[in-house]
Amino acid sequence: MLYDLSLTIDYSYDAASDRTRNILRLLPSDMTGVQKVRQRLLTVSPLPDERRDGTDFFGNEVSMVAWHHPIDALSLQLTAQIERFEPAPLLDLSAPLKNLYREVIAQKSLAPAAPHHFLASSPRVPILPQITAYGRECLTPDMTALKAVEAMGQALHRDMRFDPEATDVDTSPEDAFENRHGVCQDFAHVMIAALRGVGIPAGYVSGFLRTFPPPGQPRLEGADAMHAWVRAWVGKEHGWIEFDPTNDQFAGTDYITIGYGRDYGDVAPVKGAVRSAGGHRTQQAVDVIPYDGPPS
16 A cells, blocks of 8 residues: 655744754654555754754654754655555464463564564553463463464453543553553553563554544644654564554554654654743644655
């Protein structure tokens, strides 16, 4: 599936900032067997005094920008064309859950995709007894690692309520789980904590999800949003799989990946420092549209 993607994030400040520096993780990249980027452009306005593009430890595209003069507004605009490949049929070649830890410790690599980085607590996702206990309730003695991931994702989809007004970017997994509501970031963080608690390496995926309007209704411009889901390592034969607990499904062709990390902090779209006075406002609009042009 080929998509045209556009994203706009606008900030405005009550008082002009005195020095602004940001780290942006907004550019999609090629991922073998998953997606191919045909074209991409990230425009930053006003033009920063410094800009450096590179990759972080996990291989995510990073743009570091800074202004040495006051600015009272900031606009980030991403346009891209991305081909998302049809995933292979999901055959369960994963390890029995009781054997998974032995397969984890047998991995000698500490490369970015090694499961060792995703097994312990991370800054935003501690391993919590109450979430671990919830995860254990989803398991059966003979379950494979893949089935365990699916069972936990289905349980969270059933037991948590999606509510965009209930939480914010700083809400902890503990609070989201206690109240059983939140947004995709909260669903992902709670699921990651549950998986790690029972010994399954798990990480955070940041990206986009194509959404569909209600039957008979026109599609709204900018109605799509940045999305988050979970990746889990289920053994040496199967490796990493991706599951979306917010929507109770494995990630497929409706998903576009921006980056991988241990939790949201590793892949935050915009992170940095602004020195200003008063408040600020932000607006975001995303469109993920199937390509409607001539065959390439």
